[in-house]
Amino acid sequence: MSKNWWKILGAVLVIYTTVAGLLLGVPHLNILNETIRNLYFHVPMWFAMIVLFSISVFYSIKSLSSKSEIDDLRAVESINVGIVFGVLGLVTGAVWAKFTWGQYWSFDPKQNFAAISILLYFAYLVLRNAIDEEQKRAKISAIYNIFAFPMMVVLLFVLPRLQSSLHPGNGGNPGFNSYDLDSRMRAVFYPACLGWIIIGYWIYTIRFRIRSIENKQL
Amino acid sequence: MQLAKQVKQLIRKEMLLEWRSKYALNGVLLYVVSTVFVCYLSFISIEKITWNALFWIIMLFASINAVAKSFLQESKGRHLYIYTLVSPTALIIAKTIYNSLLMIGLTLIALLFYCLVFEFPETGDLLMYIIATVLGSLSFATIFTMVSAIASKAGNGGMLMAVLSFPIIIPVLILLIKLAKNAVDGLDRSVSLDDIGMVAIVNVLVMAVSLLLFPFLWRD
Numbered sequence: 001m002s003k004n005w006w007k008i009l010g011a012v013l014v015i016y017t018t019v020a021g022l023l024l025g026v027p028h029l030n031i032l033n034e035t036i037r038n039l040y041f042h043v044p045m046w047f048a049m050i051v052l053f054s055i056s057v058f059y060s061i062k063s064l065s066s067k068s069e070i071d072d073l074r075a076v077e078s079i080n081v082g083i084v085f086g087v088l089g090l091v092t093g094a095v096w097a098k099f100t101w102g103q104y105w106s107f108d109p110k111q112n113f114a115a116i117s118i119l120l121y122f123a124y125l126v127l128r129n130a131i132d133e134e135q136k137r138a139k140i141s142a143i144y145n146i147f148a149f150p151m152m153v154v155l156l157f158v159l160p161r162l163q164s165s166l167h168p169g170n171g172g173n174p175g176f177n178s179y180d181l182d183s184r185m186r187a188v189f190y191p192a193c194l195g196w197i198i199i200g201y202w203i204y205t206i207r208f209r210i211r212s213i214e215n216k217q218l
Numbered sequence: 219m220q221l222a223k224q225v226k227q228l229i230r231k232e233m234l235l236e237w238r239s240k241y242a243l244n245g246v247l248l249y250v251v252s253t254v255f256v257c258y259l260s261f262i263s264i265e266k267i268t269w270n271a272l273f274w275i276i277m278l279f280a281s282i283n284a285v286a287k288s289f290l291q292e293s294k295g296r297h298l299y300i301y302t303l304v305s306p307t308a309l310i311i312a313k314t315i316y317n318s319l320l321m322i323g324l325t326l327i328a329l330l331f332y333c334l335v336f337e338f339p340e341t342g343d344l345l346m347y348i349i350a351t352v353l354g355s356l357s358f359a360t361i362f363t364m365v366s367a368i369a370s371k372a373g374n375g376g377m378l379m380a381v382l383s384f385p386i387i388i389p390v391l392i393l394l395i396k397l398a399k400n401a402v403d404g405l406d407r408s409v410s411l412d413d414i415g416m417v418a419i420v421n422v423l424v425m426a427v428s429l430l431l432f433p434f435l436w437r438d
Contacts, residue, residue: 120385
């Protein structure tokens with residue numbers, strides 16, 4: 001129990017934010033209407049993805065100095081889970097865009113850059129598959145992972161700000177802060193971020209444990 | 219001091235090898251010239267925005283071909299030989315400097331020929347465009363040098379090189395195309411200063427990360 005309290009916390013937070021996110025009141029705005037609730041489901045995906053990719057960079061750096069197989073496994077599994085969250089972020093964003101911008105994919109800079117940053121990590125997985133020898137694979141993929149991370153940060157956080165984008169919070173469009181006058185949305189949004197980050201971390205630990213058991217059996 | 223000497227020797231070696239065979243320079247030049255000519259035959263006359271985009275696409279593929287050979291074409295034995303002689307930091311610095319020089323030369327010749335075939339837009343700011351292409355060749359050189367090192371260590375060359383480098387080069391390429399478009403449109407130079415700064419920052423970042431990571435990559 002003392003070890004697993006954070007899993008319960010994560011589950012409770014996600015259940016709370018799913019229910020409250022669909023039921024609690026939100027500001028009424030033109031165009032956005034009820035789609036503003038997507039904030040609770042779309043943005044936490046990206047936060048979870050960033051946290052998971054940061055974990056993987058941490059373990060990649062560690063595996064370069066320790067040369068341990070476990071660190072490499074941790075790095076690749078957190079990327080696997082992070083990619084799932086990234087794809088979910090793209091999908092939730094696309095569904096939202098259908099109702100507000102009129103198209104699932106309108107080649108908005110934010111959409112394009114997010115897709116390219118997912119491509120970076122697909123390239124990482126392709127690189128891993130291209131190398132047979134385990135130690136060499138661990139080393140080279142760790143190096144590519146560390147090399148790609150700053151680029152991902154530039155893609156997601158710097159470049160969309162330089163271009164005109166329809167995405168809320170970009171290019172002069174107001175973010176949710178300015179709508180949320182009575183802090184009703186904050187009460188759901190922050191727990192949602194924390195909850196999804198914990199769930200993402202939990203999935204990653206489970207996947208890591210499965211992979212390490214598989215490796216032992218070989 | 220040791221490092222500077224090693225870098226100097228390595229750059230000299232690269233240039234000497236290139237001068238003897240003249241393979242990369244002539245090959246890539248011919249590649250650029252024939253691509254531009256094919257584009258001319260299919261486009262005949264082009265709009266300003268296409269003019270800019272076409273130039274960067276040609277340069278992207280030419281530079282991948284030019285820089286990829288820096289690690290991919292050397293044999294394992296030669297890698298081992300170099301490993302025993304010089305420090306990895308010296309090697310990556312030398313390779314990056316040599317590739318930057320090669321790319322700058324190549325891009326300028328390509329730009330000259332491109333302007334001969336497709337006229338430079340009248341409203342354009344040529345000096346600014348040259349600055350953009352020089353910055354572009356520097357970024358191509360720094361990024362592709364490191365990626366070609368990774369691809370050559372991974373063991374299967376060209377395909378991996380493209381897969382690994384495209385997602386990394388796209389953000390830089392977008393910045394460069396924007397910068398170059400400002401120059402083609404003849405906007406005031408102060409507008410582009412932010413973009414120049416941004417490209418420079420990305421370059422410094424890539425260079426710093428390469429310097430830190432290359433010693434790990436080089437040791438087998």
